[in-house]
């Protein structure tokens with residue numbers, strides 16, 4: 001039994017039991033690698049809750065509430081980016097090669113929490129455009145005119161959220177380059193080519209495209 005209410009509330013013993021013990025570690029960097037992956041799963045659950053609440057706010061026409069929540073979710077992606085950068089700094093390629101032999105075909109691209117974050121973010125587009133229609137304003141008009149402050153703030157937050165996710169993807173590509181190179185096939189059969197293409201997949205493509213429209 002945990003000694004303190006603090007540990008009890010956190011299920012600290014249980015959580016920490018999922019970490020490899022110091023004796024079991026292949027190298028010290030494995031503590032960082034496994035730790036970052038585990039922490040990321042927790043962070044994705046927080047992002048996903050924020051995204052769900054954002055959707056509810058947009059549907060309930062609380063646009064400033066939605067903006068605030070989406071900005072918070074974007075900030076969490078920055079913390080994931082920082083973790084990826086930490087690994088680039090901490091983990092020695094040769095150590096990762098040893099770790100990799102023990103993780104089988106496990107790849108983060110199979111993380112249901114990560115996939116859910118993609119699905120939830122993309123699902124915001126429908127309710128957002130419904131709000132545009134309700135206010136009888138197009139995306140191009142929103143970009144080009146004054147007014148509709150709540151919608152404009154939300155649009156900015158969506159762009160910011162998308163940017164933070166793309167920023168994570170870019171940091172991740174450099175992590176891959178720094179650990180396995182650009183020609184080694186990943187655990188799901190992809191190389192950096194796949195990741196570079198994937199990186200161009202915006203969550204809200206019409207939003208980014210609308211900037212072109214503005215200049216036409």
Ligand code: HEM
Nearest residue numbers: 036040096107108109114176179180186187188189190198
């Ligand atoms: C040394 C460390 C890492 C290497 C070498 C690496 C390598 C790769 C590679 C090659 C892929 C493409 C799919 C595959 O073949 O597996 C991938 C996907 C992915 N990785 Fe990593 N990764 C590393 C660490 C991380 C970390 C720490 C995170 C999260 C914080 C992460 C998140 C992801 C995600 C989310 C995908 C799926 C991307 C998508 O399909 O949209 N990776 N990784």
